[in-house]
Amino acid sequence: MWGREVDGLRLTFHLAGINNQNFLMRDEETGTYWQQISGRAISGPLSGQTLPVVRFDELTFALWKSEQPGGTVLRDVAAYVSDYARKDWDVRMRKAPTVLSYAQPGLAPRDLMLGVAAFGAARAFPYDAVVKEKLVLDRVAGQPVLLVVGPDGQSVRAFRAPSDFYRTAGSSALMMDATTGSQWNFQGCSVEGPSKGACLESVAAIKDYWFDWRHYHPDTTVWTPRR
Amino acid sequence: MHSKRTAIAAMVAALILSLFCLIYPVYVIRPFRYQGPRELAVALAVVRYRPLAMLLSALLAVAVAAVCRRVLTVLAAVAVCLVAGLSRINVYELMFHPLDRPAFQPAAQSKLDGDEKVLAVSIGGKARAYPIRGMSYHHVVNDVVGGVPIVATY
Numbered sequence: 001m002w003g004r005e006v007d008g009l010r011l012t013f014h015l016a017g018i019n020n021q022n023f024l025m026r027d028e029e030t031g032t033y034w035q036q037i038s039g040r041a042i043s044g045p046l047s048g049q050t051l052p053v054v055r056f057d058e059l060t061f062a063l064w065k066s067e068q069p070g071g072t073v074l075r076d077v078a079a080y081v082s083d084y085a086r087k088d089w090d091v092r093m094r095k096a097p098t099v100l101s102y103a104q105p106g107l108a109p110r111d112l113m114l115g116v117a118a119f120g121a122a123r124a125f126p127y128d129a130v131v132k133e134k135l136v137l138d139r140v141a142g143q144p145v146l147l148v149v150g151p152d153g154q155s156v157r158a159f160r161a162p163s164d165f166y167r168t169a170g171s172s173a174l175m176m177d178a179t180t181g182s183q184w185n186f187q188g189c190s191v192e193g194p195s196k197g198a199c200l201e202s203v204a205a206i207k208d209y210w211f212d213w214r215h216y217h218p219d220t221t222v223w224t225p226r227r
Numbered sequence: 228m229h230s231k232r233t234a235i236a237a238m239v240a241a242l243i244l245s246l247f248c249l250i251y252p253v254y255v256i257r258p259f260r261y262q263g264p265r266e267l268a269v270a271l272a273v274v275r276y277r278p279l280a281m282l283l284s285a286l287l288a289v290a291v292a293a294v295c296r297r298v299l300t301v302l303a304a305v306a307v308c309l310v311a312g313l314s315r316i317n318v319y320e321l322m323f324h325p326l327d328r329p330a331f332q333p334a335a336q337s338k339l340d341g342d343e344k345v346l347a348v349s350i351g352g353k354a355r356a357y358p359i360r361g362m363s364y365h366h367v368v369n370d371v372v373g374g375v376p377i378v379a380t381y
Binding site for chain 2: 001002003004005010011012013014015016017018019020021023024025031033036042043044051054055056057058059060061062064065067068069070071072073074075076077079080083084085097099100154
């Protein structure tokens, strides 16, 4: 997800190639080729520029709808609906081949990870393990970070954690901070207690295959759950 | 005699140049093949200069055919023009149709299953969701959310 205004020029993008299982896009305004995964222009007049970052979440539709009842959804295009992926395509893709591996003990190339690139470092969190834990407290480049699983048991968000947090089973809140005892919801905002109204700083956590994350973040570390 | 050899050489050059410009990028930039950054840069440079190369090849081939007027040279010229025409086709957009005019509906009206995954953005107070099942086909959607032009990718 990227902004498409560079130096005051609004760009219109077209799919222009497959690039190590991500893709390339070409803008029709300058004919420059951009890498989808990094937002960087790699060939053409705007070579070397990077698109502005746009924060996004990957959520289940039901959860998103409950958070944003006034939001709008991209419509299917009737002519191509039969070509759209099935709901479980990410499960089926786990068996597809990869051009790069980076397999290591405990990490298969297509293992789903939540990748956090923040504070100058990169850390990967195995998705299934995070979902099982429901709340993970960790550090990225020394900064305390928390990953919390939503009420749908599938969506995950990451935030900067100013103190220790605990998972709770409230109706609107799902975690509590140890310092003030305030209750916080899945949007990282406090709904009850002394911190009510405050919101945690969000940290981008991107769902990605291990091989892809490792390829673009060669120095990444990997979180493992405490036994 | 000299000019016949020159003509053949010119035609062969046109054929080789046009075929190289058509095939090399598709050979490099294809799925399930690792692309090193240098060969990718070369392939993209070929793509960017391809329209000019194709035009020159086609002009050269047609010029030779116009002078020689033998069946073989005319066929070769047609072949070069065909290759030049093919190079205008974006095979990736043929495989994955672009979503040129994205349309949206209010969340309450969407028939999307609650379990379907979406990419969600919130800009300038406006919230928008892009279902992954459609995005994994179209790959690229140019949009404007809350006044900010963005491109959704998957």
